[in-house]
Amino acid sequence: MKFDEFEVGMVIHHPLVPVTREEMLEFARQYDPQWFHVDEERAEHGHWNGLIGSGWLTCSKAMRMAVDSALHDSESFASPGLERLRWLLPVRPGDSIRLEATVASKRVSSSRSDLGIVRWFWNVYNQHDELVVELEATSMFDLK
Template sequence: MKFKELEPGMVIHQGPVTMDKAEMLAFAQAYDPQWFHVDPERAKDSRWGGLIASGWMTCGVAMRMAVDGILHDSESFGSPGLERLRWMVPVRPGDQLSLEATVDSKRVSSSREDLGIIRWTWRLFNQDSAQVLEVEVTSLFELELPTSH
């Protein structure tokens, strides 16, 4: 979607994506090798009652869905950061995650008229409608300057 198509209050849905156990284990081994992400046997007898995905992988899944459903053909070129990242419910192998992205605000930079700024909240839900992730994201968009005649 293009910057001009995004409007405050708009809600965009994407997914679902099924969480694959082998991918969860591979991600955790590489980037977050805590035992409850990499040791299914130990995790089975833990407070989690089984293996859970790294929250960082969950963020990556949200990002992939945002790119596939919204950003892939836009003028987006990056982000200065995130706020209020929350993981509410553990993500497990076989979970089907869906993205709900709500546009909170839209503006053109006051110092650079070729820079669009979108602030939005991304929420991921599993197949039982339980919210597993919430994060406020700021995205930057390269805008064309109006041509003078």
């Protein structure tokens, strides 16, 4: 989507994508090797009663869904960061997740007329329509 196509209040959807045990383990071993992400036997007896995926894997998959559904052909070039990020429920092997991104605001920078700014709320749901992650992101667009 181009910057001009974003509208305040619009909701961008990406359908369910699977989260496999193998990708959870591979991601965690490389980037977040905490025992509840990588040690299946120990995780069975832990707080979560089983292996859970890294929240960073969930965020990475959400980013991919945002690119696939909105940013892939846009003028987006950067983000100054997130305002908030909450992991509400764990994602488990065999779950599927989907993205709903709601555009909260859209504007052209007051100091740079070639810079578009979109603030949007991303909600990631599992296959049971339970909210697992919520975050507020800002994306910047090159309007040259």
